[in-house]
Amino acid sequence: MIHGPTRLEGSVPTATAKNAVLPILAACLLTEEPCIIRDVPLLEDVRTMAKLLRSLGVAVELRKHTMRISAAGNIERTATYDIVRKMRASYYVLGPLLGRFGDARVSLPGGCAIGPRPVDLHLKGIAALGAEVNLEHGYIHATGRPLRGGTMLLEGASGPSVGATANTMMAAVLADGETVIEAAACEPEVVDLAGFLTAMGAKIEGHGTPVVRIRGVKRLHGADYRPIPDRIEAGTLAVAAAITRGNLEITGCEPEHMVSVVDRLRQSGATVEAGKRRLVVSAERRPAPVTLATAPYPGFPTDLQAQFTALLSFGHGTSVVTENVFEARFLHALELNRMGAKIDINGRTAVIQGMEYLSGAQVMASDLRASAALVLAGIAARGETEVQRIYHLDRGYESLEQKLGALGAKIERVSY
Ligand code: EPU
Numbered sequence: 001m002i003h004g005p006t007r008l009e010g011s012v013p014t015a016t017a018k019n020a021v022l023p024i025l026a027a028c029l030l031t032e033e034p035c036i037i038r039d040v041p042l043l044e045d046v047r048t049m050a051k052l053l054r055s056l057g058v059a060v061e062l063r064k065h066t067m068r069i070s071a072a073g074n075i076e077r078t079a080t081y082d083i084v085r086k087m088r089a090s091y092y093v094l095g096p097l098l099g100r101f102g103d104a105r106v107s108l109p110g111g112c113a114i115g116p117r118p119v120d121l122h123l124k125g126i127a128a129l130g131a132e133v134n135l136e137h138g139y140i141h142a143t144g145r146p147l148r149g150g151t152m153l154l155e156g157a158s159g160p161s162v163g164a165t166a167n168t169m170m171a172a173v174l175a176d177g178e179t180v181i182e183a184a185a186c187e188p189e190v191v192d193l194a195g196f197l198t199a200m201g202a203k204i205e206g207h208g209t210p211v212v213r214i215r216g217v218k219r220l221h222g223a224d225y226r227p228i229p230d231r232i233e234a235g236t237l238a239v240a241a242a243i244t245r246g247n248l249e250i251t252g253c254e255p256e257h258m259v260s261v262v263d264r265l266r267q268s269g270a271t272v273e274a275g276k277r278r279l280v281v282s283a284e285r286r287p288a289p290v291t292l293a294t295a296p297y298p299g300f301p302t303d304l305q306a307q308f309t310a311l312l313s314f315g316h317g318t319s320v321v322t323e324n325v326f327e328a329r330f331l332h333a334l335e336l337n338r339m340g341a342k343i344d345i346n347g348r349t350a351v352i353q354g355m356e357y358l359s360g361a362q363v364m365a366s367d368l369r370a371s372a373a374l375v376l377a378g379i380a381a382r383g384e385t386e387v388q389r390i391y392h393l394d395r396g397y398e399s400l401e402q403k404l405g406a407l408g409a410k411i412e413r414v415s416y
Helices: 016-030 044-055 088-101 120-127 163-174 188-199 229-241 255-267 302-312 332-336 367-382 391-396 399-405
Strands: 002-004 011-012 035-037 059-063 065-071 104-107 132-136 139-143 152-153 178-182 202-205 211-215 248-250 271-275 280-284 290-294 318-322 342-346 348-351 360-364 384-390
Touching: 002 367, 011 399, 016 035, 016 044, 016 065, 016 163, 016 188, 044 059, 044 391, 088 104, 088 139, 088 163, 104 342, 120 132, 120 163, 163 178, 163 188, 163 211, 163 391, 163 399, 188 202, 229 248, 229 255, 229 280, 229 367, 229 399, 255 271, 255 280, 280 399, 302 318, 302 332, 302 348, 302 367, 332 342, 332 360, 332 367, 332 391, 360 399, 367 384, 367 391
Parallel strands: 011 248, 152 178, 290 318, 360 384
Antiparallel strands: 002 384, 035 065, 059 065, 104 139, 132 139, 178 211, 202 211, 248 280, 271 280, 318 348, 342 348
């Protein structure tokens, strides 16, 4: 329940990146030695990944924000439908299980609220390493031992794939010989995974560019690692400052990972000061119209499209937002319209006619970033907003209502 409008002000820390932590946790399967991962965010998706690893026989201990993971002893090779259907990132165990044991069975994920999310590129990647891939009873069964290095182009209709690049890297680090991934995803989370694999003894070059080269090694060892800050959480907080015409200092973030986001915020008229591991964002007026199109990194992230759509709903003029990564990622727009926004969706494009104000309403979250967008809109809108299905929010934001509440938002989690 949110009561608006309020202006947010103060200083807020950034959590560690969910989308860096999830593949890194899966990568711990690549060694029998223990790994320590620090500053792990306490999110539903992280709990699901821990549950998946435990179901495989991995020892996972969490103390405060530090996770100790040991994949010694007997490790199962099957990720069941029950877990995969809850979280697509469960797919990240495919590469490491195959790489280390030559055998992995992972349930095919089902539908997804943000549109079709095929796994063909993941399968293309491991097939290029010599794995035999079969679909049986709803499961992908991949086998191959030893895997051998190969060259592959991992480009889909929407460009590179974060997940397929990460999975293929994890399968290739223990393969015989050299692997070359062309059209690799350049996202900071992929670079961070390469950083972790390198800390485990892997030989990787070119991460962060479209051509990644991996020289297989015989074995990997344990590592102690702190993943990168969450650029999407930091971006969500930056939008919170702009949408409430407030003033927020966002600490512990990495502005270098947020260049396109800072650029669009400035275009909207917000003042953004980017320092070392910190951003200060403030706004005084309704946002100016902005044209933006999501794209693979370093382009504008799809994971901030919903939050920007909410911001531009309060704009002074007409904005155009094009979603190029996930074709059906606009369900939040329909909910924002219930709050008085004027958003027309035409295929992959949203035309947003800015309104002076939105009014609170009962709305329904459809996915993680959509729920963040509705919460931000609720803080800036007049009156009461009730955001339902906030379990989506808990998948990727740790206690967001507490963070926003400490900055002045009138927001409360209500259990029914
Ligand atoms: N694609 C294919 N074939 C594949 C894999 C992907 O065609 O085999 C397509 C997808 O359908 C999409 C595009 O390629 O059109 C990019 O998808 P990608 O594989 O890069 O996405 P992902 O790895 O499934 C990760 C994040 C998403 C984020 C995207 C894009 C994780 C756990 N998830 O997903 O995060 O939107 O990259 O940056 O890292 C979120 O955090 O809310 C979230 C959805």
